[in-house]
Amino acid sequence: MGILINKDTKVIVQGISGKEGSLQAKWMIEFGTKIVGGVTPGKGGIEVQKVPVFDSVREAVDVNKPDASVIFVPPQFAADAIFEAADNGIALIVCITEGIPVHDMMRVCSYLKTTSSRLLGPNCPGITVPGASKIGIMPNPIHMSGNIGVVSRSGTLTYEIVDLLSRNGIGQSASVGIGGDPVNGTSFVDVLQLFENDPETHAVVMVGEIGGTAEEESIDFIKGMSKPVITYIVGVSAPPGKTMGHAGAIISMGVGTAAEKIKAFEDAGIIVARSPSDIVQHIKKMDYS
Amino acid sequence: MKLYEYAAKEIFLKYDIPIPKGSLVSDVNSAVDTVKRMGDVVLKAQVLTGGRGKAGGIARAKDANEATSNAQRILGMEIKGFPVKKLLVEEYRQPLKEMYLGITIDRQAKCPVIMVSPSGGIDIEEVARNSPDKIIKMNVHPLSGLHDYQARTLANSLDRAKSREIIDIIKKLYRIFIDNDCQLAEINPLAETEKGIIALDAKMIIDDNALFRHDFKGEETNSLEEVAQKNGMSYVGLDGDIGCIVNGAGLAMATLDMVTQYGGKPANFMDVRAGANAEQVKAALSIVSSNRNVKAIIINIFGGLTKCDEAARGIIEIFPLIRKPIIVRLSGTNEKEGRAMLGKYGIHMAASTEEAAKGVVELGNPDK
Numbered sequence: 001m002g003i004l005i006n007k008d009t010k011v012i013v014q015g016i017s018g019k020e021g022s023l024q025a026k027w028m029i030e031f032g033t034k035i036v037g038g039v040t041p042g043k044g045g046i047e048v049q050k051v052p053v054f055d056s057v058r059e060a061v062d063v064n065k066p067d068a069s070v071i072f073v074p075p076q077f078a079a080d081a082i083f084e085a086a087d088n089g090i091a092l093i094v095c096i097t098e099g100i101p102v103h104d105m106m107r108v109c110s111y112l113k114t115t116s117s118r119l120l121g122p123n124c125p126g127i128t129v130p131g132a133s134k135i136g137i138m139p140n141p142i143h144m145s146g147n148i149g150v151v152s153r154s155g156t157l158t159y160e161i162v163d164l165l166s167r168n169g170i171g172q173s174a175s176v177g178i179g180g181d182p183v184n185g186t187s188f189v190d191v192l193q194l195f196e197n198d199p200e201t202h203a204v205v206m207v208g209e210i211g212g213t214a215e216e217e218s219i220d221f222i223k224g225m226s227k228p229v230i231t232y233i234v235g236v237s238a239p240p241g242k243t244m245g246h247a248g249a250i251i252s253m254g255v256g257t258a259a260e261k262i263k264a265f266e267d268a269g270i271i272v273a274r275s276p277s278d279i280v281q282h283i284k285k286m287d288y289s
Numbered sequence: 290m291k292l293y294e295y296a297a298k299e300i301f302l303k304y305d306i307p308i309p310k311g312s313l314v315s316d317v318n319s320a321v322d323t324v325k326r327m328g329d330v331v332l333k334a335q336v337l338t339g340g341r342g343k344a345g346g347i348a349r350a351k352d353a354n355e356a357t358s359n360a361q362r363i364l365g366m367e368i369k370g371f372p373v374k375k376l377l378v379e380e381y382r383q384p385l386k387e388m389y390l391g392i393t394i395d396r397q398a399k400c401p402v403i404m405v406s407p408s409g410g411i412d413i414e415e416v417a418r419n420s421p422d423k424i425i426k427m428n429v430h431p432l433s434g435l436h437d438y439q440a441r442t443l444a445n446s447l448d449r450a451k452s453r454e455i456i457d458i459i460k461k462l463y464r465i466f467i468d469n470d471c472q473l474a475e476i477n478p479l480a481e482t483e484k485g486i487i488a489l490d491a492k493m494i495i496d497d498n499a500l501f502r503h504d505f506k507g508e509e510t511n512s513l514e515e516v517a518q519k520n521g522m523s524y525v526g527l528d529g530d531i532g533c534i535v536n537g538a539g540l541a542m543a544t545l546d547m548v549t550q551y552g553g554k555p556a557n558f559m560d561v562r563a564g565a566n567a568e569q570v571k572a573a574l575s576i577v578s579s580n581r582n583v584k585a586i587i588i589n590i591f592g593g594l595t596k597c598d599e600a601a602r603g604i605i606e607i608f609p610l611i612r613k614p615i616i617v618r619l620s621g622t623n624e625k626e627g628r629a630m631l632g633k634y635g636i637h638m639a640a641s642t643e644e645a646a647k648g649v650v651e652l653g654n655p656d657k
Contacts, residue, residue: 020564020594074502101468101499106431109399125593137563137595139621154539155563155584156591160642163591172657180538182396207540212396234542237527237549238558245523245538245560247498248396254414258546275547275641 001192002129002174003149004092004120005068009133012066012090014057014073016048016082023274024096024137025049028070031134036064048087056179057088068092069077070126070135075099078122082108086117093185093232094135095122097173102247112185117278119185123246125155125177128162138162138175141180146171148283149195151188152207153180153214153246173201180246184209188218189288196225203228205279210235211249211256218266230282231259232273290495290507291292295377295492306462306476307487311379320360321353323378330380334354334363336371339412344368347380357383372423379584382487388447389413390459391426392466395591401429401466403459405443409478416521435463447479454486455479470499513557513576518633520572529554531653532577532586532613534570536561536595544589547643553650555573556583564594568602579612584655585614587645601627605634 011028015021016038021138026049037052037060044055055058057069069085071078071093079095085093100122112119120127126136130143139159144166152158155177162175176191178184188206195201206222206229208215215233221231236258238244238250251257265272273279292300295313299512315321315334324330334346341347342357346368350356366373387410395402406424408416416423425446437456440463443456458479466474475492495505509515517524523538525547531553535541538560538618545555555581562575570588577586590600597619604617616637619627631638639645639654 047465053493075498099498101470101502102472102496103431103467106394106400110431125355137593142621154537156593157539157543159593160540160543160591163620164641182394183399207539209542214396217397234539234546237545237555238542239525240528242558243497243523244525244542244558249538249542250442253417256346274550276543277641283412 002132003176003191004127004174005129005133005199006133007032007132008034009068009135010034010036010064010066011068011070011135012057012060012064013035014069014071014085016040016053016072017043017046017272018072022048025051027140028134031140033133033135036066046247051238057084058091061088061090066090068094068135071095071097073097075101082119083111086112086115090117092118092120092135093118094124095123095185096137099125100181102181102183105181109183109185116128117239121179121184122175123181124179124184125158127174127176129174130172136177142166143175144253147200147202148171148172149201149204150175150207151191152177153248154207154234155180155207157207161205161279164276164280165283168284170280170283175200180209180248182248188214189221192218192221192229192274196227201227203283204232205229205271208233208261209246209249210238210244210251210258211246213255215261216264219264219270222270223268228271228286230273230279231265232269232276232279233258252258273285290497290500290505292493292495293335293337293375294333294491295375295494296374297334297493298488300465300493301488301491304465306458306461307485308491309379309382309489311377313375313377315375316366317357317360320376320378321356324350324353324356327378327380329381330356331381332359333361333377333379334366334368334373335375335377335656336368336373338369338371341368346373382480382482382489383480384410384480384482386448386481386488387481389416389477390462390479391473391475391477392462392471393473395428395473397427400431401441401463403427403429403463405447407447409480413477429463435460448481451481451486458486458488458632465493469493469503470496471618472496478569513580517559517573517576522559522569522573524576525558526580527555527557529556530555530582530584531649532576532580532583534561534573534586535589536563536565540591544587544642544646547646548587548650550631551647551650553653555647556580565600567599567603567606570600571607574604574611576605578613583613585616585649586611587649588615588617589642589645590619590621592619592624596623597621597627598623598630601630603629604636608636609635616645616648618642
């Protein structure tokens with residue numbers, strides 16, 4: 001039944017009274033996600049999308065006992081929102097916010113090691129388990145239940161790939177965006193581990209991009225996996241020293257080029273697709289079910 | 290945001306890191322006056338790029354004559370596309386030894402990393418490539434901060450005899466790194482001179498996402514990058530002729546790659562961000578088409594938060610002014626409405642990213 005979340009996962013929305021928080025809460029509810037409440041400091045007592053809004057995560061936890069929180073608060077307050085969720089024992093924290101200072105994220109990630117919370121993101125589209133639950137902002141209609149796990153650093157590129165898989169009759173066990181920031185909570189390896197242990201997942205599509213070495217760090221793990229992994233790396237045409245939209249997508253001090261990553265995968269015998277449709281071709285070729 | 294050497298050195302001064310006496314000038318006369326006052330000096334081009342030494346942007350001047358000729362030459366230079374508008378004139382300090390000290394972010398370990406090397410004064414990337422064993426690294430816990438023993442260990446690896454001075458500089462640079470939300474704080478070379486250890490150069494890069502809590506002022510360049518940023522979008526100029534407009538950074542990179550795969554050369558990267566409205570799409574088209582090299586434009590929207598009909602409205606409003614062929618791919622939220630709107634105007638459309646990439650390359654090379 002997918003990874004990290006299921007149809008019974010109870011979710012609160014931090015920043016639910018904002019424009020984006022409110023709209024995405026609506027779409028999550030339409031998808032089937034159990035949104036049980038929201039948090040906006042100073043707005044406690046109102047209702048948004050027919051769920052109660054609280055002043056603090058503490059109050060939401062007392063009333064609703066949520067398993068997960070999804071964060072839509074502006075970047076200058078987002079780290080605080082993550083700390084608040086973690087301090088109140090929320091098991092899964094999904095942070096959508098883009099633009100959080102990287103020094104804040106270093107402190108957050110360091111602190112989270114002392115708690116039992118898992119952070120997905122920030123600057124990510126969240127996670128969707130088709131037919132069960134969605135925490136985040138992936139478009140509702142593109143998903144289809146099946147046996148392919150998708151993990152990516154990107155948002156819209158993930159939608160493009162998931163949509164293409166579904167149009168070709170290839171369903172997903174879960175689609176996960178780990179986020180485009182240089183420092184984030186959940187890594188490729190963390191998600192690959194979850195897919196490896198998930199009986200519903202038969203093969204994995206992993207979408208990487210320029211910047212850092214998150215892709216290379218997953219190679220040893222992929223080699224030990226029992227399930228096939230198809231990778232796709234974007235940013236071949238990116239120049240060094242320039243941030244390509246995502247804060248983490250930058251070739252810095254010569255490290256993090258697409259060519260380097262593709263070569264590392266190919267040297268390790270891992271499949272590298274050249275385009276989204278090439279991913280589909282590779283999956284069709286393999287007998288993954 | 291990169292800081293100029295002189296701006297980084299102003300911060301060094303506040304934190305009491307030893308630097309050479311100097312003054313910032315923007316014309317030859319002031320440079321000459323400074324030489325008359327200070328004597329033996331170094332003139333250093335102030336540009337936001339590396340490699341200025343190799344490009345001839347740094348010169349010593351011992352008297353007014355040398356100052357005149359060198360200042361004239363450097364102030365007229367362009368280094369990697371950056372015109373030299375200002376010179377930092379500093380007293381000359383003979384380095385007896387050149388070392389390296391830098392602090393950056395270890396993305397894998399999710400914490401600051403301090404790097405030192407006894408081989409300073411040259412490009413640290415070169416040292417990393419050729420003799421990685423000459424770089425000593427130390428991760429710092431983001432919550433507990435830099436410990437004395439860590440600074441001591443690093444300093445001892447550079448020069449035991451001078452370790453007290455170096456420890457002091459390491460600790461101060463770490464404070465600068467934290468206090469200013471740096472992505473990089475670097476001293477290269479960190480020089481031993483007769484009068485002690487000194488920072489001959491200074492480099493700082495500030496996290497753009499943290500600028501809201503600092504007072505750093507970037508200069509107005511009116512570049513397309515800057516115009517895009519003001520509109521909440523992200524633009525990077527490239528040297529090809531295919532204009533690219535995409536929502537989302539990952540899809541934008543994928544689109545550029547596909548244009549390249551089909552034999553085209555992207556003129557730019559542009560991420561209009563999720564949730565872009567008609568106005569933003571209009572602004573994006575106007576920015577991308579203002580690059581004269583652009584022969585054809587690809588617009589690739591995967592609608593989630595971005596609505597395809599909104600994007601189409603933006604395209605239609607500005608389309609008559611563009612005078613360059615455009616191919617549009619709309620998919621996702623309200624795609625039917627968006628496509629129907631564009632259809633009335635005879636704008637080229639594609640069903641997938643790949644089809645659009647192939648199409649735009651053909652539109653850009655009509656003779657092939």
